[in-house]
Amino acid sequence: MAKKAAKTLAARNTAILNRTRVLTIGFHLFYLTLRCLVFRTSLTHNSLLIWILLSLPSLFIQFQFERIGRPTFGTAPGELLRSGDDLEAQGLTEYMWDVLYWTYGCVALAAVLGDVAWWLWGVIPIYSVYLAYTTFMGARGGMQSLAGGTDSAGTPQAGSKRQQKMEKRGGQKQLYR
Template sequence: MARKAAKTLAARNTQTLNRTLIITAAVHAVFLLLRGLLFRRSFTTRSLTLYLVLSAPSLIIQFWFERIGRPTYGAAPGEFRRSGEDLEAKGLTEWMWDVLYWTYICLGFAAVLGDWAWWSWAAVPAYSAWLAYTTFVGARQGMAGMAGAGGEGGDSARSKRQQKMEKRGGQRMQYH
């Protein structure tokens, strides 16, 4: 059974990586064709530098996905070695997919609207900073909640059931 799951993951990864490779090649080709042929006057060295610098993270991510996600096979036909990492994992992998997709969008904007559209790429670090901030605040609140759980015997330390029983005059609990 475990080999079946690994083979399913390998097939899914291969399909995802092949599709992503085609999309990446198409988006970059469209950008270069539009900027190089239709908007030739505005395609300067500065434009090319912006393109190379701001599309580099997506190309690095693409290479990383190929490295960790592409299944490996042995020398013998049909010999399966490794399925690769799950490319649908949450967390960092999910964030990297977001960066990849947002770069596609920015390439489209920059191809049609010009170099000033690269400013939309600033959403990536802004989004990352927001995620880091909300994670930090959530962790800090979680730690504060754990510290307050063993409180001094106030109402927040008692369960609703205990509070109802004490309200009715039932069994009183002693808190130390």
């Protein structure tokens, strides 16, 4: 069983990418079908332009997932050349899935409710700013504690438990600047 983990990852990535492709085609066909057949009067050039512009980021994300996650196989049967990156990874990949699924929801709501539902797509930049802020503040707090900053109560932190015990006994006190 050589490369079992790589083969498992390749099979999982293939299943995820195939499911994502079907979902994307399904949601966009749902939008076009409802807008062209059921709500014909609401289909204008502006609504098509909005649909295309706000769907481009999700289509770009899906293209990136295909590029980095799709496994490549050799000419021999079962020969795996590259399993692809893990599409269930934390961090940026997770955020890209959030954008993709949120866009699916916006496309479905815009198909049913009209162009007003596209305003929900504005949540994505707000969420991005929130994530960037919390990441920055977390990293900033981590750097302060490493540099001998203060704890949540505003008192200086000792470098180790040994130093804290020595300070309690009244022996060698550390001076903090």
